[in-house]
Amino acid sequence: MAKSIASRAENYSQWYVDIIKKARLAEHSAVRGSMVIRPYGFAIWENMRDQLDRMFKETGHMNAYFPLFIPKSFLSREADHVEGFAKECAVVTHYRLMNNPDGDGIIVDPEAKLEEELIVRPTSETIIWNSYRDWITSYRDLPILINQWANVVRWEMRTRLFLRTAEFLWQEGHTAHATKQEAIGEAEKMHEVYATFAEEYMAMPVLRGTKTDSEKFAGALETYTIEALMQDGKALQAGTSHFLGQNFAKAFDVKFANEENEQEYVWATSWGVSTRLMGALIMTHSDDDGLIIPPKIAPIQVVIVPIPKPNDQVDEVAHQIMDDLKSKNITVEYDNDPKSRVGFKFAEHELRGVPVRIGIGKRDLEKNQVEIARRDTKEKSFVSLNGVSDYIENLLSDIQDNLFSRALEFRKEHTTEVDTMEEFESVIESKGGFIYAHWDGSPETEEEIKKRTKATIRCIPLNAVEEEGTDMISGKPSKRRVVFAKAY
Amino acid sequence: MAKSIASRAENYSQWYVDIIKKARLAEHSAVRGSMVIRPYGFAIWENMRDQLDRMFKETGHMNAYFPLFIPKSFLSREADHVEGFAKECAVVTHYRLMNNPDGDGIIVDPEAKLEEELIVRPTSETIIWNSYRDWITSYRDLPILINQWANVVRWEMRTRLFLRTAEFLWQEGHTAHATKQEAIGEAEKMHEVYATFAEEYMAMPVLRGTKTDSEKFAGALETYTIEALMQDGKALQAGTSHFLGQNFAKAFDVKFANEENEQEYVWATSWGVSTRLMGALIMTHSDDDGLIIPPKIAPIQVVIVPIPKPNDQVDEVAHQIMDDLKSKNITVEYDNDPKSRVGFKFAEHELRGVPVRIGIGKRDLEKNQVEIARRDTKEKSFVSLNGVSDYIENLLSDIQDNLFSRALEFRKEHTTEVDTMEEFESVIESKGGFIYAHWDGSPETEEEIKKRTKATIRCIPLNAVEEEGTDMISGKPSKRRVVFAKAY
Numbered sequence: 021m022a023k024s025i026a027s028r029a030e031n032y033s034q035w036y037v038d039i040i041k042k043a044r045l046a047e048h049s050a051v052r053g054s055m056v057i058r059p060y061g062f063a064i065w066e067n068m069r070d071q072l073d074r075m076f077k078e079t080g081h082m083n084a085y086f087p088l089f090i091p092k093s094f095l096s097r098e099a100d101h102v103e104g105f106a107k108e109c110a111v112v113t114h115y116r117l118m119n120n121p122d123g124d125g126i127i128v129d130p131e132a133k134l135e136e137e138l139i140v141r142p143t144s145e146t147i148i149w150n151s152y153r154d155w156i157t158s159y160r161d162l163p164i165l166i167n168q169w170a171n172v173v174r175w176e177m178r179t180r181l182f183l184r185t186a187e188f189l190w191q192e193g194h195t196a197h198a199t200k201q202e203a204i205g206e207a208e209k210m211h212e213v214y215a216t217f218a219e220e221y222m223a224m225p226v227l228r229g230t231k232t233d234s235e236k237f238a239g240a241l242e243t244y245t246i247e248a249l250m251q252d253g254k255a256l257q258a259g260t261s262h263f264l265g266q267n268f269a270k271a272f273d274v275k276f277a278n279e280e281n282e283q284e285y286v287w288a289t290s291w292g293v294s295t296r297l298m299g300a301l302i303m304t305h306s307d308d309d310g311l312i313i314p315p316k317i318a319p320i321q322v323v324i325v326p327i328p329k330p331n332d333q334v335d336e337v338a339h340q341i342m343d344d345l346k347s348k349n350i351t352v353e354y355d356n357d358p359k360s361r362v363g364f365k366f367a368e369h370e371l372r373g374v375p376v377r378i379g380i381g382k383r384d385l386e387k388n389q390v391e392i393a394r395r396d397t398k399e400k401s402f403v404s405l406n407g408v409s410d411y412i413e414n415l416l417s418d419i420q421d422n423l424f425s426r427a428l429e430f431r432k433e434h435t436t437e438v439d440t441m442e443e444f445e446s447v448i449e450s451k452g453g454f455i456y457a458h459w460d461g462s463p464e465t466e467e468e469i470k471k472r473t474k475a476t477i478r479c480i481p482l483n484a485v486e487e488e489g490t491d492m493i494s495g496k497p498s499k500r501r502v503v504f505a506k507a508y
Numbered sequence: 509m510a511k512s513i514a515s516r517a518e519n520y521s522q523w524y525v526d527i528i529k530k531a532r533l534a535e536h537s538a539v540r541g542s543m544v545i546r547p548y549g550f551a552i553w554e555n556m557r558d559q560l561d562r563m564f565k566e567t568g569h570m571n572a573y574f575p576l577f578i579p580k581s582f583l584s585r586e587a588d589h590v591e592g593f594a595k596e597c598a599v600v601t602h603y604r605l606m607n608n609p610d611g612d613g614i615i616v617d618p619e620a621k622l623e624e625e626l627i628v629r630p631t632s633e634t635i636i637w638n639s640y641r642d643w644i645t646s647y648r649d650l651p652i653l654i655n656q657w658a659n660v661v662r663w664e665m666r667t668r669l670f671l672r673t674a675e676f677l678w679q680e681g682h683t684a685h686a687t688k689q690e691a692i693g694e695a696e697k698m699h700e701v702y703a704t705f706a707e708e709y710m711a712m713p714v715l716r717g718t719k720t721d722s723e724k725f726a727g728a729l730e731t732y733t734i735e736a737l738m739q740d741g742k743a744l745q746a747g748t749s750h751f752l753g754q755n756f757a758k759a760f761d762v763k764f765a766n767e768e769n770e771q772e773y774v775w776a777t778s779w780g781v782s783t784r785l786m787g788a789l790i791m792t793h794s795d796d797d798g799l800i801i802p803p804k805i806a807p808i809q810v811v812i813v814p815i816p817k818p819n820d821q822v823d824e825v826a827h828q829i830m831d832d833l834k835s836k837n838i839t840v841e842y843d844n845d846p847k848s849r850v851g852f853k854f855a856e857h858e859l860r861g862v863p864v865r866i867g868i869g870k871r872d873l874e875k876n877q878v879e880i881a882r883r884d885t886k887e888k889s890f891v892s893l894n895g896v897s898d899y900i901e902n903l904l905s906d907i908q909d910n911l912f913s914r915a916l917e918f919r920k921e922h923t924t925e926v927d928t929m930e931e932f933e934s935v936i937e938s939k940g941g942f943i944y945a946h947w948d949g950s951p952e953t954e955e956e957i958k959k960r961t962k963a964t965i966r967c968i969p970l971n972a973v974e975e976e977g978t979d980m981i982s983g984k985p986s987k988r989r990v991v992f993a994k995a996y
């Protein structure tokens with residue numbers, strides 16, 4: 021089983037593809053660039069989604085749903101936005117098919133042409149702010165704190181499952197505020213929600229920072245980002261939160277009467293994460309034997325395997341353990357298929373990244389114990405039957421912590437401070453990872469470095485230490501280091 | 509507040525529109541035929557969705573996600589299906605926009621024309637069965653029990669919020685089985701899940717039955733339906749479950765090796781409910797003062813209103829009650845806005861259909877009691893403070909039951925057995941409702957009755973009594989009565 025996965029050292033991107041295929045997470049579909057998310061992959065996404073949804077609701081947001089289609093003219097309203105999003109997108113031009121009068125099959129009915137073409141949403145700022153205009157008249161209507169879970173489409177030529185697909189699933193928060201300060205506060209709050217989610221649930225350490233002008237969201241004044249480091253030394257932008265100023269309010273004429281009854285434009289934010297997080301999850305933890313999933317988002321946290329086959333005694337012990345685990349809200353599966361062999365089952369559960377495996381065999385039962393294996397380190401222990409559920413509860417928590425520490429350790433080893441372009445290029449070529457370097461703040465230097473090395477500025481860290489330095493290319497002064505990396 | 513809603517007796521369809529607008533459930537969008545589901549409306553839908561999702565998982569299903577776009581040629585593969593779905597749909601023909609060389613704005617890039625047009629899914633049988641071909645080789649791969657929550661698009665010319673919109677939200681189950689019997693069993697099981705959900709959660713009684721050939725799903729051998737009765741005497745099809753035979757397996761060449769290693773086509777079902785249920789909910793329970801929502805799916809089950817204004821003592825009592833209710837998993841909101849008046853608040857909460865209102869006033873607190881009003885009957889009681897949470901727990905359950913009984917009583921009053929076309933036409937014209945009449949099983953009679961009265965056969969009831977009779981039009985023999993009604 022495991023043999024059919026490429027090793028990471030050998031071919032990281034093949035390994036990534038193999039994991040997704042063999043663990044049955046997703047696959048390409050008949051429509052170029054679109055993916056099918058298979059049940060096991062979707063179950064992981066559901067756990068991430070549900071936890072994020074709880075965190076959004078705890079911070080006062082409600083869900084809503086806005087149309088899939090956006091009138092073409094809406095996209096042109098906000099000047100930066102149109103540059104960023106109006107290029108590669110799916111365009112609906114007709115609303116009817118008809119039988120082919122000249123033969124077989126069906127054709128597009130030429131009579132059923134739309135007066136104005138519709139764009140399949142690449143993001144929903146425009147259609148949402150067009151609604152907000154009718155919802156907002158006074159400061160009493162503010163803030164509006166709305167999130168939407170939806171599919172969006174960006175026509176991508178080169179696609180990779182989860183990381184870059186023409187259609188993907190995401191959430192997009194869209195909030196409206198009476199003051200600039202409150203909107204900035206909202207963007208920062210959701211940035212922190214994302215960081216907390218990534219670290220505490222996905223066990224994935226992230227850098228918190230802001231984007232440079234050239235990497236900002238199209239239409240934003242400030243983009244906050246969380247940046248994770250993958251095992252191959254490349255960065256992955258895992259979630260962004262945007263302070264949009266009054267750009268969309270102006271584009272869609274959304275004003276409110278303040279407490280002094282003066283008309284003002286409304287302040288906006290938007291923020292989103294997507295099924296891209298599935299890619300980040302895979303490339304943060306998994307190994308050459310398959311997926312590794314942090315217990316807090318694993319669809320199945322524990323699997324029980326009878327050794328070598330199920331029988332009445334084993335069944336009884338298994339059901340007792342399952343009852344105990346379920347009463348602790350731990351999800352458990354009993355793999356009692358008599359047709360497949362133990363070795364096959366072990367490989368299969370490793371491949372799918374089930375955090376803990378319990379083996380129940382005759383000889384162990386005579387000693388009143390079971391064998392417990394953890395997926396992250398592959399360590400095995402023998403645990404007395406009467407302490408199994410407490411042991412597992414602690415073990416799941418240990419695994420969650422260990423995965424985070426391991427990833428944090430990896431990030432430390434792959435984080436380098438450099439002061440010259442020579443060093444920079446050598447680090448990028450050899451171990452990759454995050455590079456802290458001085459930058460004079462100009463788009464020219466940023467562009468030059470990107471051209472030479474393919475590395476981009478991932479973020480200006482939020483809590484960067486003040487430090488005098490000079491730009492590696494221009495030699496101009498810089499007050500703090502920013503973070504460079506090659507990125508997905 | 510309430511004054512702004514049309515009365516049901518006066519103008520039922522205006523009343524429906526007013527409720528949706530005033531309770532802020534949904535609204536039309538800038539895109540013709542598409543709707544915006546506002547936060548309060550979406551919160552109700554979320555509760556329905558989450559409960560259905562639990563019921564799907566309890567019956568062994570997992571969620572997955574398939575592409576939004578379907579290659580045009582896929583729709584032609586199944587002959588009946590293309591007739592039913594290939595007509596009014598959104599067609600993507602291009603994948604890029606460009607700046608208008610002749611002036612302002614953006615235009616569709618004529619160079620970016622797709623080789624094969626893509627259809628925005630009206631339903632997903634075709635794209636899903638195209639994947640199942642790769643997933644199924646042996647009987648060991650069966651059954652596949654998958655559900656998808658998704659948006660779908662059917663280009664409708666005459667739209668009504670929730671009932672008929674170009675884009676709507678739904679779930680679609682798609683299952684694959686080794687035997688005909690198992691597939692029929694699945695279709696029947698999900699039909700029963702829908703009926704249970706409608707009756708136990710939406711408090712909406714439904715008839716269980718099958719569709720006639722002319723009303724069946726395009727591509728199905730049998731369509732099971734649940735049919736509800738709205739307050740204006742019209743029926744509403746609330747959920748359908750289809751036994752698809754081997755039609756899609758044949759269209760997409762999906763075979764499996766059975767236990768004797770012989771190749772057979774796979775058996776299929778599909779089943780779905782949509783945001784249409786929101787319309788059914790509104791028209792089953794609500795009254796001239798606004799929405800009425802069954803407690804089991806109400807986003808807010810209890811609201812507390814200080815009378816006339818909040819103060820320290822009222823706050824303290826309110827928080828004690830909230831804690832008690834929350835510990836019973838009852839959702840509660842404290843409406844302590846000091847700026848709006850009590851009368852306004854009462855009207856607002858009635859409009860939004862909050863099942864229970866607690867009024868806390870100074871004089872009542874002196875008697876150690878609060879006033880509790882139920883939304884369904886508008887009855888008020890004074891309840892001693894130390895028994896409030898138990899009282900409310902029982903009351904919510906009473907309200908749930910009462911709404912169901914009331915709707916069932918209404919259905920009984922609006923169900924008529926008729927034996928002649930004269931009676932039939934008179935009942936349809938006067939009180940409407942469900943009409944049980946004999947039918948000879950021919951599409952001609954069915955069509956003739958539809959032409960004369962606009963009534964259709966809603967279903968052939970599952971547990972219909974065997975009874976000799978004659979068709980009202982042809983005079984031919986019939987063995988059981990079927991159910992007619994005008995329908996949404």
Ligand SMILES: [Zn+2]
Binds near residue numbers: 434451
């Ligand atoms: Zn390394």
Ligand SMILES: [Zn+2]
Binds near residue numbers: 922939
């Ligand atoms: Zn009546």
